Amino acid sequence: MATFETKAKGELSIFTEGIWRHHHQEQNLMLIPDGTFNVVVINHEALIDNEPVGRGVYFIPVLTRAVMISSDQPIYGLRLKIFSLHNLIQCNNIDVRQTRDVFKISIAQQLSDYVFNGTKDAEHLSECDRVLENLNYELLHKNYQVNPSLRDRVNYILDRKGNIQIQEMCREFEISRQGLHKSFKNSLGVGPKELSSIWRLNHYLWRLQHEDNFTSCAFDAGFYDQVHCIKEFQSKLGLSPRKFTYLNITSVPYIHSTIEKRFTNFYDPD
Known part of the structure; x- marks a missing residue:
């Protein structure tokens, strides 16, 4: 299997299913409608549905169609439970009307540097678990109360x-x-x-x-x-x-x- 995941731990498990890593350089990562949404870390240039994107943290919405992501470098992500979208929207000023579209999330420069430096040369998922967990916490901004x-x-x-x-x-x-x-x-x-x-x-x-x-x-x-x-x-x-x-x-x-x-x-x- 070219995509691996770690189950979210502790209080994050209420909101997040898993932290994942896709490392196959020759085949696309396929995301299908599954009642979740993803936050994807792309450290180099990639394609999302054949559209070029640069380095960044991207919001992949609750899908109603399949989306393909391709890159010659590893791709990292958080897969969150659908009701967590309410928390993420509140904390990051995301317009719920945009949730049909893939878009780049604006995060603080210090957090951005931390995330990209922490995932850039990681050989194993375990090496970047803490980085992605911290990103998960920051996106929720300590709003850990479930509706x-x-x-x-x-x-x-x-x-x-x-x-x-x-x-x-x-x-x-x-x-x-x-x-x-x-x-x-x-x-x-x-x-x-x-x-x-x-x-x-x-x-x-x-x-x-x-x-x-x-x-x-x-x-x-x-x-x-x-x-x-x-x-x-x-x-x-x-x-x-x-x-x-x-x-x-x-x-x-x-x-x-x-x-x-x-x-x-x-x-x-x-």
Whole structure:
């Protein structure tokens, strides 16, 4: 596997799934819609969806389509739980309306020097763990208080792997559809229905790791039929499920690994 991660520790584990490192120089890093967002450290020139970017710390939003990152040098990142976006927005003056786009985060020069010097020549993930953990802390600016209602609503969808009915969710949390949608959009940049479709698609990918019957996996994940599944899959990943299964990209095993960990509560705080 060309992408490695360390599980976030301590109080960061409430907000962050993992610290990761991608070091394969010949293949792209593929980020798919998975109900998380990333902060990526690029120490040299790279390409994000074939657009050149310079050295910097980049915000990769809660994705609704696959994004490809390529560089001839290692790339480092933090993968954060979706409800943490509320904390990061508040602390860094990020406009939630921009969360559809990849953009460079402005950080203090001292922190910038610390991050780039600490990751520049690192040979192993463990060497830059502390650097990336400190970046994680600084991005949250000690705002370590979780919004409990937002977290509960997000986890309601995650626990059901995206297979939900919005009306039932509204009854569960005693909130109107409009109120639920507004709370998600204002804090996360995506609506509850959109997030549920992302995690349902992830569940489908997870099922395909254990069974090779595409139709059966689609039904198990809550799709009406295989046509519905393929259409949604292609809209978010840009190719069919069968083509994704045979995709020769080194980050694909890592994608499957993180989905399985997420659905088996590996990333929940101890």
